[in-house]
Amino acid sequence: MDELNILRTAILNEVEGYQFYSLAAMRAEDESVKDAFNHLAKEEQQHESWLRKMYRQLSDNQTPTLEGLDVTEAPSPRIFRPGNVGTESGSLEISVYKIGILMEKESMVFYRNAAKEAQTPELKELLQRLAEWEDSHLESLQNIYDTLKEEWWGQQGFSPA
Numbered sequence: 001m002d003e004l005n006i007l008r009t010a011i012l013n014e015v016e017g018y019q020f021y022s023l024a025a026m027r028a029e030d031e032s033v034k035d036a037f038n039h040l041a042k043e044e045q046q047h048e049s050w051l052r053k054m055y056r057q058l059s060d061n062q063t064p065t066l067e068g069l070d071v072t073e074a075p076s077p078r079i080f081r082p083g084n085v086g087t088e089s090g091s092l093e094i095s096v097y098k099i100g101i102l103m104e105k106e107s108m109v110f111y112r113n114a115a116k117e118a119q120t121p122e123l124k125e126l127l128q129r130l131a132e133w134e135d136s137h138l139e140s141l142q143n144i145y146d147t148l149k150e151e152w153w154g155q156q157g158f159s160p161a
Helices: 003-027 031-059 091-117 121-156
Strands: none
Touching: 003 031, 003 091, 003 121, 031 091, 031 121, 091 121
């Protein structure tokens, strides 16, 4: 896949992520869940902006730059802790977290593979950083999902065998 196609796919991935997390935030009843999904939606928009900038630079045959892009390290927002999600979260929130896990995992794999294919050093670095970012999201969402799943099983009167 050439670099512009990689970027087009990545941009669409971020747009889909933004739409999903925005919708999840609107549907969430728990304020901490709503905040977490709004935070993820905002990050997806930021990623899209970075990718669009890189796309414009490469498509205009400019020397790409990461200047102005704060992609130095994946964040660790404190809102992604199981203790920040109320125990009243229901099956909708659990389902949304599971879908988020699947999306983040797929994004992480895509970015890692795309970084291996990229020839432009700046694009390679951006894709590697985005893979790290998605991995951070994946781990956080998985931890919350595991906690909510256990709570839900308890509310249903059964536990895993």
